[in-house]
Amino acid sequence: MVAHVISGKDIAQKMREEMAQEVEQLKQRHIVPHLTVVILGEDPASHSYVKGKKKACTQTGISSDVIELPDTTSEQALLDIIDQLNHDDAVHGILVQLPLPKHIDEQHIIEAISPEKDVDGFHPVSVGRMITGQDTFLPCTPHGIIELIKSQQIDIKGKHAVVIGRSNIVGKPVGQLLLNEHATVTYCHSKTENLQQYTLKADILIAAVGKANVIKAEHVKPGAVVIDVGVNRLDDGTLTGDVDFDEVKEIASYITPVPKGVGPMTITMLLKNTIKAAKGLGKGD
Numbered sequence: 019m020v021a022h023v024i025s026g027k028d029i030a031q032k033m034r035e036e037m038a039q040e041v042e043q044l045k046q047r048h049i050v051p052h053l054t055v056v057i058l059g060e061d062p063a064s065h066s067y068v069k070g071k072k073k074a075c076t077q078t079g080i081s082s083d084v085i086e087l088p089d090t091t092s093e094q095a096l097l098d099i100i101d102q103l104n105h106d107d108a109v110h111g112i113l114v115q116l117p118l119p120k121h122i123d124e125q126h127i128i129e130a131i132s133p134e135k136d137v138d139g140f141h142p143v144s145v146g147r148m149i150t151g152q153d154t155f156l157p158c159t160p161h162g163i164i165e166l167i168k169s170q171q172i173d174i175k176g177k178h179a180v181v182i183g184r185s186n187i188v189g190k191p192v193g194q195l196l197l198n199e200h201a202t203v204t205y206c207h208s209k210t211e212n213l214q215q216y217t218l219k220a221d222i223l224i225a226a227v228g229k230a231n232v233i234k235a236e237h238v239k240p241g242a243v244v245i246d247v248g249v250n251r252l253d254d255g256t257l258t259g260d261v262d263f264d265e266v267k268e269i270a271s272y273i274t275p276v277p278k279g280v281g282p283m284t285i286t287m288l289l290k291n292t293i294k295a296a297k298g299l300g301k302g303d
C-alpha cells in the first residue's frame with residue numbers, strides 16, 4: 019500500500035477562501051474581525067510566525083495589528099497592555115506570541131487574556147470548555163489536525179488513536195479532541211516503555227515529538243493514518259517531521275508531509291477562531 023498524501027496546504031487554502039467569503043458577509047453587517055498580536059523581543063523565528071499570521075489575516079480580509087515590545091518589558095507592563103486589549107471592543111482576538119522572555123510567567127499572561135478573546139485556545143477556561151465539550155476556541159494545531167483527518171472522510175469514531183507527545187499545546191489537546199470524536203485514545207511520551215507496542219496498535223497515529231524521523235515503518239500498523247506534527251530543522255537547513263516519510267508512506271493509508279501538512283492548518287484555525295470571536299462565542303462557527 020502506498021499512502022495518500024494529505025496536502026494541508028491545499029485544504030488550508032480552500033478553507034481560507036471560504037472564510038474570506040464569511041468575513042465579507044460580516045463586513046456587510048459592519049463587523050470587521052480584528053486580531054491583535056503581541057510580540058516581545060527580536061527572535062527571528064517568532065517574528066517569522068507573526069509575519070505569517072498577519073499575511074494570512076490580510077489575505078482573508080481580517081484586520082490585524084502587531085504590538086512589538088522590547089524583551090525587557092516587565093510582566094506588569096504586558097499585563098496592562100492585555101487589560102487594555104481586553105476592554106477594546108474593536109479587538110476580537112488577542113494572541114501573545116510564545117515563548118516569552120524568561121522573566122515573564124507565561125501562565126500569568128495566558129490567564130490574563132479574556133476567554134472571550136482567547137483565539138489561541140490556551141486559557142484554562144477554554145481548555146476546560148474543550149474537555150467538557152462546550153463551545154469554545156479550540157487550540158489551533160490540534161483543531162487543524164482534526165480538520166485534516168475529517169477532510170479525507172476518515173471515520174474517527176471507534177478508532178484507536180495513539181498520540182506521541184503530551185505537551186499542553188499539541189499532544190494533550192489533540193488526544194482530547196480525538197476523544198471528543200469518539201476515538202479510543204492512548205498517550206505516549208518520553209517515559210513510555212516500549213513505544214512500539216502502542217504505536218503498532220494505532221489506527222490513527224499522531225506524532226508530536228519534535229525529533230527528526232524517530233517514527234519508522236516498524237512503528238506503524240499497515241493501513242494506519244499517520245499525522246506528523248513535528249517540525250525539525252536538519253543541519254543542512256531542510257525541514258523534516260518526526261516521521262520517516264519515505265519509509266512510512268509505503269505502509270500507511272494516509273500521511274501528512276512536512277512541510278505543507280499540519281503547519282498551514284495551524285494559522286487557518288487561528289483565522290477561524292478570530293472570525294468566531296468577532297461573531298461572539300456561543301453563536302456558532
Ligand code: NAP
Pocket residue numbers: 159182183184185186187188189206207208209210213226227228229232247248249250280281282284
Ligand atoms: P514539546 O513540548 O517538546 O513536547 C514533545 C513531547 O514529545 C513531550 O511530551 C515528550 O515527552 C515527548 N517525547 C520526546 N521524546 C520522545 C520519545 N523519544 N518518545 C516518545 N515521546 C517523546 O513539543 P510540542 O510543542 O508538543 O511540539 C512537538 C513538535 O510539533 C515540535 O517539532 C514542534 O515544532 C511541532 N509543532 C508544530 C506545529 C505546527 O503548526 N506544525 C505547532 C506546534 C508544534 P515528555 O512529556 O515526557 O517530555
